[in-house]
Amino acid sequence: MTEPPPVVLDRGSGVPLAVQLAAGLRAASGLRAGDRLPSTRDLARSLGVSRTVTAAAYDQLVAEGWLAGRRGVGTFVVGSPGLVPPARPGPGRATRPGTVLRPVPGTDLRPGAPCTAVLDPAAWRRAWRAAGDRPPDTGYDPAGDPAFRAAVVEHLLRHRGLPADPADVLAAAGTSAAVAELAALHGPGARVGVEDPGYRRAVGALRACGVEVVPLPVDDDGLVVAAVPPGLDAVYCTPAHQFPLGGRLPAARRAALIERARAEGFAVWEDDYDGELRYDVAPLPLLAALGPDVVVHLGTASKVLTPTLGLGWVVAPPALRDRLLERRTATGQRPGRAGQRVFTALAASGDLARHLRRLRRELATRRDLVRAAVAAAGCTTIGDAAGAHLVVPLPDRAVEAAVLAELASRDVAVGTLAEQRLVDPRAGLVVGWAAPGRAELVTALAALTEVLSGAPTSAGPPDTGG
Numbered sequence: 001m002t003e004p005p006p007v008v009l010d011r012g013s014g015v016p017l018a019v020q021l022a023a024g025l026r027a028a029s030g031l032r033a034g035d036r037l038p039s040t041r042d043l044a045r046s047l048g049v050s051r052t053v054t055a056a057a058y059d060q061l062v063a064e065g066w067l068a069g070r071r072g073v074g075t076f077v078v079g080s081p082g083l084v085p086p087a088r089p090g091p092g093r094a095t096r097p098g099t100v101l102r103p104v105p106g107t108d109l110r111p112g113a114p115c116t117a118v119l120d121p122a123a124w125r126r127a128w129r130a131a132g133d134r135p136p137d138t139g140y141d142p143a144g145d146p147a148f149r150a151a152v153v154e155h156l157l158r159h160r161g162l163p164a165d166p167a168d169v170l171a172a173a174g175t176s177a178a179v180a181e182l183a184a185l186h187g188p189g190a191r192v193g194v195e196d197p198g199y200r201r202a203v204g205a206l207r208a209c210g211v212e213v214v215p216l217p218v219d220d221d222g223l224v225v226a227a228v229p230p231g232l233d234a235v236y237c238t239p240a241h242q243f244p245l246g247g248r249l250p251a252a253r254r255a256a257l258i259e260r261a262r263a264e265g266f267a268v269w270e271d272d273y274d275g276e277l278r279y280d281v282a283p284l285p286l287l288a289a290l291g292p293d294v295v296v297h298l299g300t301a302s303k304v305l306t307p308t309l310g311l312g313w314v315v316a317p318p319a320l321r322d323r324l325l326e327r328r329t330a331t332g333q334r335p336g337r338a339g340q341r342v343f344t345a346l347a348a349s350g351d352l353a354r355h356l357r358r359l360r361r362e363l364a365t366r367r368d369l370v371r372a373a374v375a376a377a378g379c380t381t382i383g384d385a386a387g388a389h390l391v392v393p394l395p396d397r398a399v400e401a402a403v404l405a406e407l408a409s410r411d412v413a414v415g416t417l418a419e420q421r422l423v424d425p426r427a428g429l430v431v432g433w434a435a436p437g438r439a440e441l442v443t444a445l446a447a448l449t450e451v452l453s454g455a456p457t458s459a460g461p462p463d464t465g466g
Contacts, residue, residue, distance in 0.1 A: 007021055007025065009047060036073075106411025108436065112432065115388065131344075134341060142334050143170050152164075156297075174312045192236060193229070194235075197218065198218070214229065226256070230264060233267070246383025246386070261294040262293070273300055274304070274386065278385065297315040297316075305343070311343055367388075374452065381431075391417065391429065392428050392452070393428040396427050397418060403455050414429050
């Protein structure tokens, strides 16, 4: 057994002891894969803390994948930050639009990550045990697990105000996977309008299917419906919380979009990626509730729980739903059921509802911290009181690149509008706050304030958007 690692805990720092201990173990240079750690009781005794502190730190590191427990044997190191250096973009280089977000050293303030810190480990384990209590499948239902579809119906009604029937719901492997399935029904040559700036993974899914992506302008309120060109097969949009600018599509535009869809024969793909996360008022009704005959509703568990589940859902008009089922049956394509069963167990126990309440409280507090840090630098933010990211507008692309590089030199990663645009010329940072712990976030925000305070405030030559 490895001797207790040399971790120093500061009781006066304000950072929880368990958080300090987990950080100290991550950074311990003497730990190697295969090392067995002291028991939580022995480590607590050597550090002079309660066993609750050491157990919480071990639980966190097990969840992150650095440690693994073996019943009756002990807790072992299975990975450490020094064993596999994480990929890191060079100074001033952003991740290419449409590529997979990879781990970065330091603090990750890019958008799209969930806040797993508030996910109760005990509830998480209970849900997996409950999922494992069900016998293995011998076949599959292309629509998804019936119990999962019933749980989604309850979730949508309670948290999004969308009445549905389990027969209306299809399980999906996530939003991007659902977009790819929808695009495949149209086939190469179809024309799909996408918000610009907008969600580039959806763009990647569309282009992989040979679909022509048509940029659609966005303003502070979201999609500019009057500017949607004719001749489209579908419009992909994020009306509840436009990604990334954060606007909420007004009721008049929602009605106009549905009216045009009916008149012109195109479908509306409504991505409700973080619709459960609002901090001021209830969101406007879903487009799917206003136009169930022309709207396909897309939801995901990745932002409110974790991408580990690989889970989403589709609520579609009957004819389109049947076509999706026919294609799944013909190709054998279907989402895995393990994540569906975990989600079902979380919902049935009430742990999902409790998690969402904790999540909204935590993310609302973090949003205030981000806004205060940006304001302290004399900058502004845009975005509704919702979700887990905000945009900090910047004068031009040159300033955006300079700020990104300076933050990277301080081990802080943020997103940019450049990563999410097709032709839109706007520049700015896209700052998320869900991924890091609270103490880590505060430290990173201090760096953000300092960097933004030194950034140029006047624009350079006009950006052509090319």
